[in-house]
Amino acid sequence: MAALGDLVAIDDRTVLVLGQELDVGHDQPDVANALAHRAGDTLVLVDTGVTAAFRAALREAADRVGPWSRALVLTTHGHLDHVANNDLADELGVPAEHYVPAADLDQMRDPASYWVSSFDRITGLAPLPAPSALAGQVVSLFQPMRPFGATTRTYEERPLERIRIGSQRFTGWTFADGAVRVLRSQGHCAGHVIVHLRDHGVLHLSDEGNGACGAMADADQLKIQTVLGAVALLFEENEAAILTDGHTFAVRRGAAAVSHLDGLLEQATALQAAALGLTGESGRVRPSAFTARYAEAVAGLGVGGANPNAMFTAMMAVNQLRELGLRPESAEPDAPWSRPALHDPGPHSRP
Template sequence: MAALGESIGIDERTVLVLGQELDVGRGQPDVGNALVHRAGETLVLVDTGVTEAFRAALREAADRVGPWSRVLVLTTHGHPDHVGNNDLADELAEEYGVPAEHCVPAPDLDQMRDPDAYWVRAFERVEGMAPLPDPAVAGPALVSLFRPYRPFAAVTRTYEERPPERIRIGSSRFTGWTFADGAVRVLRTHGHCAGHVIVHLRDCGVLHLSDEGNGACGAMADADQLKIQTALGAVARLFEEGEAALLTDGHTFALRRGAEAAVPFLDGLLDQAAALQSAVLGVLGVTGGSGGSGGSGPVVPGEFTARFAQAFAATGGGGANPNALFLAMMAVNQLRELGLRPESAAPGAPWSRPPLQLGD
């Protein structure tokens, strides 16, 4: 198990700083991995994690990849484990007397401003599906682990304030933004949550997937399963064509070098996603009574979640911070993906597929 803040040198100007897993019982926040890279004279920080210890590790890595004369902090998405030290952009600018820039995804601004509300909503969706205290208490309690929480700097702007670019890498086409004379490419994916981006470092060939690879099924209320899978397929193509050489992500404490390591990992996630949805159809045939593979009868959420957990384990599913709560969040997303909806707003209400409204 990696220690918080441990660094893996990729080359003389690129370092992956490792985070840690969530342990609510010990009051330990999860911390997303961060990349520290020098592109010419620009220091690039891709995510800043959280905790003072991780902040110190980022500063050590910044010294290690120097010298640099400007600072660029890029946020991949707005979850607390990736943004807590974002004010480091201001600190480095002031201390070294250099210009600094910090960019965040506009769709994630609301959750960054009010993470309590974001997580309360996430937990409200699974009432009756997993053991959980009052979401109004559980949401703020989780967020309280992430300290200090400084998601904005004086220099913070949204990516979307810059003109969008069409970015071609090999045969793949993306939309996003480039920095440092094209050496840093921010690619819009929007799968793991509403504003998610991934980052390609042209000169060293690193592709930072951040949390798009967190498992076979997105857990958050603003996750989009199709976008996750599309991003995974697009990244696999970059490796197959030699346009990317090394895969990093937000919560796997390892490097995947070359297509021979990266592509099987990405294909494995896609295979798990397909297998999981197939398994869910079978589960609905059981929990939905006479519904067969489509499950037309009501689904009891608690029963479905238990069976979903078994199906998830059978597919080899993993992802960041696997636990009963996140499994329930994924189960909700799978039900919605298949067109089912709760029959009432009451916690634990049955789910079913609304009847089709056929014309005369």
């Protein structure tokens, strides 16, 4: 059974460092998987997780893929479970660079406010503490938290590049003479990127494949589904051979990776179809009732994604209502959601 900090050798220059699942009830933070890779003389770390134990595992992985004389630390997005050890870039003893997405800077500086805004949306929809209390509880799990180092910059300080991989066209940034490609995806959250290690065929999806429906307030369902389709095509065209991600603790190769990505897209369409059925003919629902039935649908379809729990399921439910085109009728707690009127019933519409 996989444990926090286990090292999975992908090839002689690439190691996946395994994280762990979230368990708020037992004060256990989730820890995202990270990659250690050597491109020429450059150590590449993709995400840094959280906890001192994971930091030690990262150092071991870095030593395993050596030798290297410079370092590049790449943050896929600003969520707590991916960024806490980012200052490791300052301790590697070699010239180092560290990049983070500009759109995620605010949440990295003030994660409590980011989580309060996420939990505000689900007040009364799940048996959870008040948003501020819950955000404080969640953030307190992720310690020590060091998301910035002396060399931290944003990707957006570099000129944006058009990156062609096979028949696919992306925008993003390249490093190590093009051997490391950072591709903008921005589905799981506003600043999200994925990473392609060109010469080794490794594609790190990070959290874009976390589940059939993004949970966070800044998630974009279309972008999630678009990047899953684009990545599947990279595997079909043999532009990528190995798929890793932030939370499933698995290394998928070739056809197995394509099957996994197609499965995520199938889950997304099945879950949206189930959600549509829950809105009824009127298309008007109370979010509390919808969330309860939505949780049953999620469980029945087996599409809870990474770290399934009542908190994330309620967040997914609110996003699903918006994806279906429904909007709250007022700012009152548990106010009904319905579809906006398509026609203005004002005087000009009268005969």
